[in-house]
Amino acid sequence: MRAIGSVARLAGRLNLVQTFSILSLLCVVALSSALGFVATEAISRNMLDWEWRVTAEIVRARVRRDGLDRLFVAAAARQQPSRFRQALEPLLELPDVVRVKAWGPDASVLWSDDPGIIGKTFPDNPELRQALAGSVSAALEAPPKPDNDLERRRYGRLAEIYIPIADPDRGGVGGVLEVYKDADGILDRIDAVRTTVWSVCLAGGLVLYVSLFWILLVSERGQRRLERNLTRTLEELSAKNSALDRLYEDSQRALAELRHAQEQLVRGATLRALGQLSAGAAHHLNNLFAVVLGRLGLLLDAPQPAGVAGQLRLMEKAMLDAAEVVRRIHTFSRMQPVEDRQPLDLRRLVDDVVEMTRGRWKDEMQARGVTIDVIVEAEEVPPVLGNETSLRELLMNLVLNAIDALPAGGRITLGLRAEPDGVRLTVADTGVGMAPEIRRRALEPFFTTKGVRSTGLGLSVGYGIVQRHGGELEIRSAEGRGTVVMVRLPFDGAPAGSRPVEEGAGAPPPARPLRALVIDDEPLVRETVGTMLQRLGHAALTAASGPEGLALLEAGERVDLVLTDLGMPGMTGLEVMRRIRARWGGLPVRLVTGWADAERMVDVDPVFRDAIVYKPLTLDALRVVIAEAVAARA
Structure with a gap:
């Protein structure tokens, strides 16, 4: 709850609109600028390339038409530059062409309107070298070159286009025509296109920014509505928090009241499972110990070398110690002795057992499509003096046996009634019942009709619990008519008389073989x-x-x-x-x-x-x- 409130307050302090507006504006400006720069550069380069190609094609067409290509290979024309002037003057009529210069294949000037450079060679002109190699080349506002000082003095911005002229007889490049065009027109057109592209990019960026800003405003209004709703919810939750606190305190008190019962239930279930496990393990281990100790005894009884006899005695002692450890573990895992008694509310004990076994008689059986009804018919009875864990185990075993006797469903009735000298506890079921022979042997240890899934100790152990409480256990049953188990417990819980088991302390061997x-x-x-x-x-x-x-x-x-x-x-x-x-x-x-x-x-x-x-x-x-x-x- 406190974490949600902190998040809401933090979200209220942040001005998301202002932050996003600045960031989106910067991003849109950067994106528009990048697009404008790339687009204008590409368009400018394409326009210039197109301009140079068109000019070159027009000049070549004029040269072929007027036969000017032969002037570059004619020796007489080389000796008379005036013939170049007469032949090249018509090219000045082309749009934006202001000058024409003829170059020989050896990078020498064949003709120019600057008489001072005719006959000179300029091998360091890169555009000229490219044209002599057979490619059209151009230079816009070229850096100063020794061969175009005159052009720099007459014009502002020029485009130098070097057009290779083919040799009509031998093939290859016979010379180069350098055409000077006034670049103001093409550059003005390029500037206009750039202006248009930049305008479109900026306008698109503006539209994008406005769209994003509008989306942000809509989202921000929704966020504010969400924050208001969250605030109201937090207020409602805060108002209910006190009620939850009170409920928590009540649950803690209830938990404290249940803790004792829970500890008793867990302890009883754990010790019961541990006792069954340790009983089986002790039985199996004691059988193994019997074989080993018996064989060791036979070896020790026979003559043995001194060293071997000592080792055998050590082995015998270790096995006896192991048997004692098994006995102690099993003794520890046995349930609380009956002598630890206290006044018990049997009605509460009955209710506890009904709840503890609910998973078996209700949930598990309903999952199988079987219905078992458990009914408690209990009178007000005085407390009895007894061991709660032992009596709970007794009642648990009786209820579980009743559940096993109802494979097709039925009813289990737990009764509690006061008698003059004690309390009578009954567990009755409407199940399959017992045959007379089974009923007579039901209290025998190890006797079971459930196969390997039972130890045969449930009723016999329960009978021992009843006897140690000074009570009686009676079974009434008939095949197909159900079973009733009645337990009578005295109020004082005095156990029936019993004598201790005497252990033999040793005796001389018999006089004759047996x-x-x-x-x-x-x-x-x-x-x-x-x-x-x-x-x-x-x-x-x-x-x-x-x-x-x-x-x-x-x-x-x-x-x-x-x-x-x-x-x-x-x-x-x-x-x-x-x-x-x-x-x-x-x-x-x-x-x-x-x-x-x-x-x-x-x-x-x-x-x-x-x-x-x-x-x-x-x-x-x-x-x-x-x-x-x-x-x-x-």
């Missing part, structure tokens, strides 16, 4: 654990999947211990452990996993928490696992 079944979908991990078991004096069976391992047990293979990976395609380690306990009772099972927070994932079934063993699995850790399993079975 036969262990190793189930893992990673071939390198499977082979490494089997080799480690053999090194410890035990036998190992291996299977690449849960169904394959169960088939070995069904076939009657004697097994004292089962080591199964937690996350596997088709059948998870949890399902394998559940079926073994149901079919073979007290057979020890350990869940070996590279997921850094597997305990949180299996909160859905706390009885399995004690069975978790984290990768990478070293030789010493495997000894402890075997000893604990044998002790537990005993």
Whole structure:
């Protein structure tokens, strides 16, 4: 705004009319003068050339008609100059011709009305040399020459025209006739033409200048109208500026109020994405660490030269440090612990989640030609004590699952109702619903019906969040009739009782060799654990999947211990452990996993928490696992 005002004031101070008038006048005068000079010079030169050519042609015609060309080659005529005078006197009758002079081919004067120069030679006359070479030449007001002192005394301005006369017998130039013409007439005509040309050029320049000046005046009047309009606009904008300032202050206050919510949303979304990324990376890296550390343990357990053993221990320490770094990164990226609680307005949390997911259920779905209506049916409920980020993630997952269940559109209803001992939060959709088998397994970690685009952790993690808040989660669904997820949260948010996971501190090896079944979908991990078991004096069976391992047990293979990976395609380690306990009772099972927070994932079934063993699995850790399993079975 201030920049526009400065430009307007600067434009008002400049007198563009005066500046342009002076500059255009100078340009027009210079252009007219240049055109006048060039035109007059060209016209003058053409007029003189034409005059000389016409005079030369007339003289030559007279010479041929009267046979005067033979006088130049006749010896008698050279001896009698009077014959030249008699023959050349008729040429004086030509217009403006005042004198005639005859020259021989050797630049000598054959005849002149100045007897004193007859017979003399003047080889330094440039016009004469040009004529003797065969070309007509002329000199207007020629500089003084020794052969025309008489002419300078009699006449003011003369034109000397040197006309070559051909030799009728031998060809070539037989002599030259120099004709003197009074130049006043031709010069007067040239002056008149120059005056006319200069007048036309100046008149044209004047017309051009007037036209430009008129255009400038019209433009200047338009500019002034523009400046007046600009001034009025600036005044109006200035008047509105105070309103904009007030609006800006209000927006700043609103921004300050939203900043806290924005920080929470960004932090929650960032940590959620980072947690998913780090969980997958930690799982993959821990599998690799398990192979490397297992092989290093086997090498260290065997006799090695002193230098080699030291290097292997250094490598083992570096790999353990790397595994610890991975664990810390994943721990850092996990969401805010549930113990950080504060009173929460669940109605505001519901509204926030509706707005956060608007891009999915409205914009993205409308772009596909699908309409999803989101309805909030919320009563006034008291605040609950809980972690805002965790509960927001829970509600976000429930809404996103509901959107995925509505590929052809439909309705999502978020309900909020107070109960005697807490608050009930519901997310209902009119989507495709769940089959009974899917509904029973919906809370299992790693179980998903969405293929590779899902980790299978959404509902299981959400269930863990509800449990840590001391609440309950219930799913009601039927195929083709939609799904209702009900979450009950107590007002005080007391978490359900849980016991810590105890870590084995080491144990002596078992008294007899064992036969262990190793189930893992990673071939390198499977082979490494089997080799480690053999090194410890035990036998190992291996299977690449849960169904394959169960088939070995069904076939009657004697097994004292089962080591199964937690996350596997088709059948998870949890399902394998559940079926073994149901079919073979007290057979020890350990869940070996590279997921850094597997305990949180299996909160859905706390009885399995004690069975978790984290990768990478070293030789010493495997000894402890075997000893604990044998002790537990005993």
